Amino acid sequence: MGRLEERVSDPLVSRDLIGRQSDEVLVEIERGAIRKFAEAVGDTTEACLRGELAPPTFPTTIRIPIPGVTYDLSRVLHGGQEYRFERPIRAGDRLRCRTRLQDVYQREGRLGAMTFLIIELEGRDENGERVFSGRSTVIVR
Amino acid sequence: MSDTVTARLITRELSAGSALPELRKDAITKLQLVKYAGASGDYNLIHTDDETARRVSLDGVIAHGMLSMAFLGQYLCWLTGPESIRRLTVRFVEMVRPGDVLTCRGRVKAKELERDGQRVTLELWTENQRAQPVTTGEAEVVIA
Numbered sequence: 001m002g003r004l005e006e007r008v009s010d011p012l013v014s015r016d017l018i019g020r021q022s023d024e025v026l027v028e029i030e031r032g033a034i035r036k037f038a039e040a041v042g043d044t045t046e047a048c049l050r051g052e053l054a055p056p057t058f059p060t061t062i063r064i065p066i067p068g069v070t071y072d073l074s075r076v077l078h079g080g081q082e083y084r085f086e087r088p089i090r091a092g093d094r095l096r097c098r099t100r101l102q103d104v105y106q107r108e109g110r111l112g113a114m115t116f117l118i119i120e121l122e123g124r125d126e127n128g129e130r131v132f133s134g135r136s137t138v139i140v141r
Numbered sequence: 142m143s144d145t146v147t148a149r150l151i152t153r154e155l156s157a158g159s160a161l162p163e164l165r166k167d168a169i170t171k172l173q174l175v176k177y178a179g180a181s182g183d184y185n186l187i188h189t190d191d192e193t194a195r196r197v198s199l200d201g202v203i204a205h206g207m208l209s210m211a212f213l214g215q216y217l218c219w220l221t222g223p224e225s226i227r228r229l230t231v232r233f234v235e236m237v238r239p240g241d242v243l244t245c246r247g248r249v250k251a252k253e254l255e256r257d258g259q260r261v262t263l264e265l266w267t268e269n270q271r272a273q274p275v276t277t278g279e280a281e282v283v284i285a
């Protein structure tokens with residue numbers, strides 16, 4: 001739940017921030033990190049337990065804050081998540097990753113007014129070819 | 142690789158609407174949530190600390206939504222192999238608590254022929270021991 005770890009008193013994120021993105025971060029995919037993730041999930045896929053291929057939700061481990069986009073972590077709900085792959089992520093991959101605030105909107109829900117943030121994550125290989133992308137729906141209540 | 146038994150079954154025999162075999166996971170434990178917090182980097186204390194969870198009006202800790210999505214990721218790997226996966230999309234619709242037993246289920250939604258094989262759209266969900274869907278979604282796989 002929640003990709004951005006900073007705590008602030010005001011949970012609402014301004015629409016002015018739409019389009020804002022993080023710096024590019026070089027993420028090295030480590031065999032041990034894959035194994036630890038697969039073990040925590042209880043994922044018995046052999047290539048994942050050996051730490052060779054990352055399980056499909058492994059990109060959740062890539063957490064890159066977007067400057068200016070902050071909220072109180074205990075007030076967020078994870079509404080939905082999507083990952084798309086050109087190929088599996090492998091141990092040893094060096095991925096150039098970036099997050100971007102794709103949209104912000106308000107909705108009335110059961111719990112009153114809520115702010116929805118759509119945050120995209122993208123990882124490219126060293127040649128600039130896209131390997132995966134992610135799209136998170138974060139609800140701030 | 143997409144040479145699992147189910148991958149062959151999907152491409153050769155199953156059609157839109159066919160149910161897929163289910164994958165039942167062990168009951169979720171607080172220890173698993175602590176491990177998942179560490180492995181995923183999601184340190185939101187509502188998943189690991191009852192006191193924090195109660196402060197935001199929960200009865201106690203709740204599982205990370207991403208953990209139940211990870212179960213669906215495992216389910217997909219088991220069904221058609223980790224190399225086959227092109228997309229996994231989910232919505233988190235119900236809270237999951239320690240002690241809950243989740244079962245991954247799915248059915249074939251669509252199949253189409255492509256250059257590299259068959260592109261298959263699957264409807265997937267996890268449900269709890271009360272048969273309530275907790276995470277619902279869809280995946281696309283390409284089976285050579």
